[in-house]
Structure formats: structure tokens, C-alpha cells
Amino acid sequence: MSDATITPPREFLKPPVTEVGVLGWLHSNLFNNWYNSLLTILVLLALWQVVPPFFSWTFIDSVWNTPAEVCRDIDGACWSIIPKNISFILFGFFPDGQQWRPGLAMVLLVGLVVFSADRKRWKKSLGVYWLINLVVMGTLMYGGVFGMPVVETSQWSGLPLTFMLSLFGMVAAYPFGVFLALGRRSKMPAIKTLCVIYIEMIRGVPLISLLFMSSVMFPLFLPEGVTINTVLRAQLAIILFTAAYIAEVVRGGLQAMPRGQFEAADSLGLNYNQTMRLIILPQALKIVIPPSLGILLSAFKDTSLVVIISLYDVLKTTKVTLSNPKWTGYSTEAYIFLAVLYFVCCYAMSSYSRRLEKELHTGR
Amino acid sequence: MNETQNLTEAKAAPKLIIEVNSMHKWYADFHVLSDINLKVELGERIVICGPSGSGKSTLIRCINRLEEHQRGQIIVNGTELTNDIKNIEKVRTEVGMVFQHFNLFPHLTIIENLTLGPIWVRKTPKKEAEEMAMMYLEKVHIAEQAKKFPGQLSGGQQQRVAIARSLCMKPEVMLFDEPTSALDPEMIKEVLDVMIERAEEGMTMLVVTHEMGFAKSVADRVMFMDEGQIVEQNSPHEFFDNPQHERTKLFLSQIL
Ligand SMILES: Nc1ncnc2c1ncn2[C@@H]1O[C@H](COP(=O)(O)OP(=O)(O)O)[C@@H](O)[C@H]1O
Ligand SMILES: [Mg+2]
Numbered sequence: 001m002s003d004a005t006i007t008p009p010r011e012f013l014k015p016p017v018t019e020v021g022v023l024g025w026l027h028s029n030l031f032n033n034w035y036n037s038l039l040t041i042l043v044l045l046a047l048w049q050v051v052p053p054f055f056s057w058t059f060i061d062s063v064w065n066t067p068a069e070v071c072r073d074i075d076g077a078c079w080s081i082i083p084k085n086i087s088f089i090l091f092g093f094f095p096d097g098q099q100w101r102p103g104l105a106m107v108l109l110v111g112l113v114v115f116s117a118d119r120k121r122w123k124k125s126l127g128v129y130w131l132i133n134l135v136v137m138g139t140l141m142y143g144g145v146f147g148m149p150v151v152e153t154s155q156w157s158g159l160p161l162t163f164m165l166s167l168f169g170m171v172a173a174y175p176f177g178v179f180l181a182l183g184r185r186s187k188m189p190a191i192k193t194l195c196v197i198y199i200e201m202i203r204g205v206p207l208i209s210l211l212f213m214s215s216v217m218f219p220l221f222l223p224e225g226v227t228i229n230t231v232l233r234a235q236l237a238i239i240l241f242t243a244a245y246i247a248e249v250v251r252g253g254l255q256a257m258p259r260g261q262f263e264a265a266d267s268l269g270l271n272y273n274q275t276m277r278l279i280i281l282p283q284a285l286k287i288v289i290p291p292s293l294g295i296l297l298s299a300f301k302d303t304s305l306v307v308i309i310s311l312y313d314v315l316k317t318t319k320v321t322l323s324n325p326k327w328t329g330y331s332t333e334a335y336i337f338l339a340v341l342y343f344v345c346c347y348a349m350s351s352y353s354r355r356l357e358k359e360l361h362t363g364r
Numbered sequence: 365m366n367e368t369q370n371l372t373e374a375k376a377a378p379k380l381i382i383e384v385n386s387m388h389k390w391y392a393d394f395h396v397l398s399d400i401n402l403k404v405e406l407g408e409r410i411v412i413c414g415p416s417g418s419g420k421s422t423l424i425r426c427i428n429r430l431e432e433h434q435r436g437q438i439i440v441n442g443t444e445l446t447n448d449i450k451n452i453e454k455v456r457t458e459v460g461m462v463f464q465h466f467n468l469f470p471h472l473t474i475i476e477n478l479t480l481g482p483i484w485v486r487k488t489p490k491k492e493a494e495e496m497a498m499m500y501l502e503k504v505h506i507a508e509q510a511k512k513f514p515g516q517l518s519g520g521q522q523q524r525v526a527i528a529r530s531l532c533m534k535p536e537v538m539l540f541d542e543p544t545s546a547l548d549p550e551m552i553k554e555v556l557d558v559m560i561e562r563a564e565e566g567m568t569m570l571v572v573t574h575e576m577g578f579a580k581s582v583a584d585r586v587m588f589m590d591e592g593q594i595v596e597q598n599s600p601h602e603f604f605d606n607p608q609h610e611r612t613k614l615f616l617s618q619i620l
Contacts, residue, residue, distance in 0.1 A: 263430055264467035268481040268533060269457035271449075278480065283471050 068326040081330045082337050085321045089334075092157025092317040101148065102160040105137040109163055117352060119359065130171060137164070153231040157312035159341075161231070165313075166300040169238035174292075176239065177246025178285075182276065184251055195247070202244035208305045210237045215309040234306045242299050249291045253284035286360060293353035297346055314338065378405040380439075381537055381568055382427060387436030389426060396422050398592045400436070404537070404570065409563050411579040411600075412572045414589035415615060420572045423589070424539045427570070428459040441536055457485055460530030460538040464546050466522045468514035474501070474525050475510040481533045493532075500528040504558045520551030524558050531562070538562070540571040574619060580604065588612045 031037045061076025064083070071078035082089070091099045112133050116126060141160070144150045156164075183195035202210070214237040218228055228236075257280055265275040304315040312320070318334050321327055327334075382404035389397040397419050404410060412420050425431040426438060429445050429452045438445045440455045469477050478497035482488040488496070501507040504524040506517075514522055523543055530538055540559065544552045556578050563569060563582045573579070579586050579600055586603040588596045588611075596603070596612050604620075607613045 258467075260463060260465055260467035261469065263461075264463065264469065266430060267428055267456055267459070267461035268529075269453050269485040270481070271453060274484050278484065279469055283469075286471070 071330065077333050078330045079333055079337075081321070081327050081333050085324075085327065088158075088321055089314065089317050089337075090159045092161070092312045092320075093155045094151060094157065094160075095149075095155065098143075098149065098151060101140045101143065101151075102156075102158070105140045106160050106163060108133055108137060108140075109167065113167070119356075134168065153229050156231055158317045159314045161306075161311060162300070162303045162313045165231075165235055165238055165303045165306065166296065169235060169242050169299055169303075170296045172235075173239045173242035173246055176243040178250050178281065180243060180247035181250035181254060184247065185254060199244045199247050202241055203248070207237070207241050207302050208308055210241050211305055211308050213237075230309055230311060234309060234311055238299065238303065241302075242295060245295050246292065249288045249295065250284065252291070253286075253288035254280065256287055257284055289360065290353045290357040293349055293356070297349050297353075300345065300349070301342065314341070378407075380404070381406045381408075381441055382570075383437070383439040384427075385437040385439075387426070387433050387438060389422060389431065389433045389435075396592050397426070397433070400594060402587075402594065404568065406536070406568055407566050408584050409569045409582050410571070410585045410587060411583040412570065412587045412589060413574060413576075413579070413615070413619075414595075418589045419592040420589050421541050424461075424541055424570055424572060427537075427539060428456050428461055430461075457481075457533055458536045460533055460535035462523070462526050462530055462538065462540045462543050464542040466514070466519070466526045466546075468522055468526055468529070470514050472513075473510070474506075474512055474514065474517070477514065477525060478529050478532045481529070486533065497528070497532055500531045501525075503531070503561070504528045505554075518551060519547045520554045523547065523551075523555045527555075527558055527562070537568045537570065540569065540573065542572050542574070544573065544575060576604070576620060588615065590615070 030040045057076050061074055062079055063070055063074055063076070064079045066078075066080045068078075068080065068084070071080060087096075087099055091102050094102050112129060115121060115129070139145060140148075141156060142151060142153070180195050180199055183191045184199060186192045186195070211234060214233045215230070218233060222228070261279055261283070262275065265279045270278070304313050306313050307316045315338060318338055322331050322334055380403055382402065384400050384402040387397065387400040388395070400423060402423075412423070414420055422431055426433050426445075427440060433445075441458050443451050443455050445451065445455060468474075469480070472480065475494060475497050478500065479488075479490065479493040482493040482496065483490055498507055498510065501510055504527055506521055506524050506528070509517060509521060509525075514525065517525065527538075527543075543559070544555050547555065552575070556575060559569070559571070559578070560582055569582075571578070571583075583600050585597055586600050587594055588603070588607075588609075590611050596607065596609050598606075598608075603612075604616065607616055
């Protein structure tokens with residue numbers, strides 16, 4: 001018996017070290033050959049030219065909350081345009097003194113969105129909360145009860161309008177989109193053709209033309225004297241538009257379902273509706289949550305197109321502010337503010353969608 | 365039970381549960397099943413074997429209409445399979461199916477997988493369905509996993525759940541399409557044992573499998589298929605010891 005047959009304990013080695021520390025990183029990433037070095041130097045020069053002036057314009061030479069006159073005499077940014085006009089930018093033509101109503105409505109809406117973000121709360125009751133929220137928000141905005149004066153929808157504007165059009169557009173478009181997706185996969189030729197035509201037609205035109213048609217065409221079909229309110233028209237157009245995109249995303253989810261799931265459901269004797277509702281859709285919709293959030297994101301940005309039917313979303317209220325002679329000339333500041341506003345909202349949505357994707361990927 | 369004499373021409377004819385008469389099936393131009401004739405009596409256990417691509421899966425999938433046949437007749441428990449969706453759904457409630465890849469519903473717990481059919485198809489009250497599901501889970505020796513999700517179980521456990529799910533519908537016949545082919549070797553026995561127990565209870569079974577030990581100990585009849593035809597069928601004893609056709613001999617020499 002020799003010791004040679006005894007296996008030595010297994011050794012766990014560290015991977016070989018090729019580059020060390022900051023200098024190593026710089027060398028391998030920024031200066032690893034002559035043209036990369038040249039590019040690095042050029043970029044640094046350009047940044048040197050741009051960043052310090054922008055920084056001092058933004059933060060050092062700027063004023064933050066002053067009357068418009070003060071802005072005439074400074075070199076930096078006049079951020080005062082934002083606080084001095086904030087209530088108009090956010091709430092538009094909603095009457096002064098009543099603006100707590102859209103404010104509260106928005107807080108409720110954002111609160112509900114945050115509440116819905118947790119997957120543990122995805123139950124039937126959540127749908128009920130959304131319905132209640134819709135009613136409460138509508139009441140807050142329109143008024144006419146509890147001593148709140150009526151505010152016509154033509155005065156609804158600003159950020160609440162943007163939020164409502166996109167979020168409720170999404171919520172209402174979802175079921176419609178699911179039906180379209182199922183219809184497109186239907187074995188009945190008539191239904192299938194209808195759905196294909198609808199989806200492809202809507203996807204073939206830009207939202208702006210749909211909004212335009214909704215304001216020009218709808219009235220043609222209605223009896224004289226009957227009008228559909230503009231906000232509702234915009235909301236309808238957005239729903240019809242978003243649904244087509246949701247349909248395609250959902251169709252992708254349905255296609256990803258293994259055939260065995262359909263066969264197992266069939267062999268239990270479940271009918272088509274039961275198979276879809278109990279087996280296929282719960283799984284397929286779960287797969288498509290991240291791309292659906294992408295649609296919500298673009299719907300949110302697309303709502304700025306409602307200006308074409310003379311609604312005042314947050315972009316339009318900003319423009320109106322800028323047309324005030326006192327504040328003309330500070331459009332850079334105003335648009336930077338808007339960009340930051342949009343970015344914060346969209347970034348929140350997209351990082352949420354990334355988190356969800358990870359969660360859904362790693363387990364149930 | 366007079367199972368031993370039901371192959372002889374007894375006066376009281378045993379109940380025919382499946383009857384297939386000169387059935388043909390095509391996939392587009394491909395004649396996948398040709399002139400299939402098959403009679404299965406209540407309580408019979410039939411093992412179907414044959415080379416890959418010979419049409420075994422297609423045949424049993426025609427019996428619960430997962431596939432459509434184009435010519436001939438399939439009658440299950442007195443109901444002929446036609447385009448009538450009501451007939452199809454009725455037959456499917458009477459025929460259980462176990463798949464090679466289990467096909468459990470991954471978003472539902474084990475107990476929900478089992479109660480789904482009874483609750484929605486048979487309209488059994490939820491509580492009663494759950495009690496029945498627990499009973500069948502005990503029969504397949506897996507009751508302690510009821511609250512888990514399919515993804516948390518091993519392949520053998522999942523297949524036993526799939527068998528229990530079929531049993532919950534109280535089917536007249538069970539179809540098995542290579543139930544152990546996707547399993548690691550150490551799990552095959554636990555599934556076969558469960559199937560043998562069901563056979564001993566008198567369940568009518570059609571089993572596509574290459575487990576010849578199972579065929580020898582359980583089957584009343586072994587059928588050999590090749591190129592879309594039933595080439596030969598016989599009692600297991602005759603089938604393995606005295607195969608008639610060259611193709612059968614060749615096949616048996618390859619797998620035994
Ligand atoms: N959906 C289908 N479309 C076209 N051909 C198919 C389809 N399913 C199976 N086939 C073909 O039919 C033949 C029989 O298949 P199958 O019944 O699965 O054989 P087995 O189960 O005996 O291996 C094979 O040649 C296979 O390629
Ligand atoms: Mg097969």
C-alpha cells in the first residue's frame with residue numbers, strides 16, 4: 001500500500017490577474033492603442049470645453065426664485081421661471097384655489113401605482129382599487145359634489161392630464177389588446193382577419209393622425225348637436241392606439257407558451273375560455289409584463305401629441321408660459337425642467353420594469 | 365372479475381371502451397397512420413411499442429382528439445369522435461392522458477393542478493375536489509408536496525402528480541405517452557410502480573412505452589407498430605417469445 005493512491009485535497013485557485021488597479025484599467029480601456037488614446041484625449045478636451053461653462057450657467061451664475069426682471073441682468077440660468085409658474089405648468093387652466101384637487105388626484109394615482117408595484121398585491125382586489133381610484137379622481141377633477149365647484153374637462157390640463165391619459169389609457173387598452181391578440185390567433189377566419197386588419201392598420205399610422213381623425217371624423221358620425229368631450233376623444237384614441245401594440249406584445253407571449261400546456265388543458269376537457277383564462281393567459285401575460293411597461297412608457301411620452309386637438313398637456317402649458325412676454329427667452333430652462341420631469345417618470349418606469357424582469361426570471 | 369376469459373368469446377360481451385375502425389390519418393401529404401383497427405375492452409391493459417416515428421403518439425393522441433383523423437371511425441365509450449366540440453369535450457373528460465414531459469401547469473400549486481379539472485369541468489365543489497385530490501396524491505405517494513409548485517419537484521414526482529391529475533377526473537381509460545422516457549433512470553421505477561398499482565385496481569390503460577419489464581408484468585396485450593401500421597399484437601408471452609413478423613423480431617433484437 002503506497003500513499004500515492006491518496007488524492008491530495010482539491011485546491012481552489014484565484015483567476016490569473018492580468019491588470020491591476022486604476023492605471024491598469026486606464027491602460028486597457030482608454031489608452032490601449034494610439035487611436036483610442038487620441039480619441040480619449042479629444043473627448044476629454046471637448047468635455048473641458050462644455051462641462052465647466054454649463055456647470056456655472058446651471059449652478060453658479062443662476063438664480064432660483066426671483067422676479068422675472070432680475071433675470072435680465074444675469075449670465076446664468078433663470079430657474080425662477082419654474083417656481084414662479086409651477087402651478088400653471090403642472091395644472092394649466094384648472095381654476096386657482098382649486099388646484100389642490102388635481103394635486104390630490106395625482107398623489108392618489110401615483111400612490112396607487114407605487115402600491116401596485118409590489119407583485120404580492122396582484123390580486124382581484126387591486127382591480128377594484130383602480131376602479132375606485134378612477135371614480136375618486138374623476139370626482140375630484142370634475143367636482144359638483146361636496147361643495148367643490150364644477151370644473152369642465154376643457155380646463156383639465158397639465159401633468160394630471162398627461163398621467164390620466166397614459167395610465168388609464170393603458171389600463172383600458174390592456175383587456176382590449178388581449179382580446180385582439182386572442183382574435184388574431186383564432187381559428188375562425190372572419191375574426192382573425194378583422195383583428196389582423198385592425199392591428200396592422202393602427203400600427204401603420206402614427207398616433208397623431210389618429211388623434212386628428214378622432215377630432216375630425218367622430219363628429220361626422222354623430223347626430224348633430226351631440227359632441228363627445230375632447231378629453232374623452234383623446235382618451236379613446238389613445239386606448240385604440242395602445243391596444244394594437246399591446247395585442248402584438250401579448251401575441252408574442254401566447255406564442256411563447258409551450259404546446260404541452262394547451263394539450264394538457266384540452267385533455268382535461270377544459271373548454272377554450274377556461275383554457276385561456278386559467279392556464280394560458282396567466283402565464284403568457286406574466287412573460288409580457290416587461291414589454292408592456294415599455295408600451296406604457298411610450299404612451300406616456302406620446303400623450304404630448306394631444307396638443308393637436310387643443311388639449312393642454314404639460315408640454316403645452318410650458319409653451320404657454322413661455323409665450324408670456326415676461327418669461328419669453330427662458331425656454332432652455334423650461335425645457336430642461338420638462339426633460340428632467342419626463343426623465344424621472346420614465347426612468348422610474350423602466351427601472352421598475354428591469355427589476356420585474358429579473359424577479360420574474362429568477363423564480364415564481 | 366372474469367378478466368381471464370374476456371378474450372374468449374364469452375356470451376356476455378365485455379364492454380367495448382375504445383373502438384377504432386379502418387382509421388387513417390395524414391399530416392398534410394404524409395400518411396402517418398394507415399388502416400388502424402383496434403378494440404379495447406374495459407379493464408384491458410395494452411402496451412404499444414415500435415420504433416421512433418412509427419406513429420404511436422399520433423395514434424393515442426387521436427383517441428382523445430388532440431389530433432384529428434381523416435378517414436375511418438373512432439368511438440370512445442359509445443361516443444364517436446367527429447367535429448362536434450361537445451362530443452370531443454365529453455370524450456376528453458372520460459379519457460385521461462399522461463404526457464412524456466408531464467405538462468403540469470407551472471403557475472399553479474400541485475393541489476391546484478389536481479383540482480382544476482374537477483372544479484371547472486365536473487363542477488365539483490372546491491372542498492370536495494380538494495379532498496379527492498389529497499386522496500389521489502396519497503395514492504401516488506406524494507401528499508406532502510401538495511402546497512408546492514411543479515418546478516420544485518423532481519421529474520419522477522412531477523410525473524406522479526400528472527398521473528394523479530388525470531385520475532382526479534375519474535377517467536374510464538388512461539393513455540400514457542412514453543411516461544418514463546424523459547426521466548432519469550433512478551426515477552423510472554417510482555413512476556412505473558404507480559402505474560402498476562393503477563393497473564391492479566383495474567384501470568383500463570393504453571401505454572406507449574419501451575419498458576419491456578412493465579409490458580411483461582402488466583399488459584394483457586402488446587401491440588407493435590411500424591410505419592403507421594399495427595404490425596402485430598399478441599399476449600406478452602407470445603409477443604416476446606414468439607414474434608411473428610420480421611420487423612418485430614428486428615425491433616425486439618434492438619431493444620432487449
Ligand atoms: N404535427 C406534425 N406535423 C407533421 N408531422 C408530424 C407531426 N407530428 C408527428 N409527425 C410525424 O409523424 C410521424 C409519427 O410521429 P409520432 O406519432 O410522434 O411517432 P412516435 O410517437 O411513434 O415516435 C413521424 O414521422 C413524425 O415526424
Ligand atoms: Mg412519441
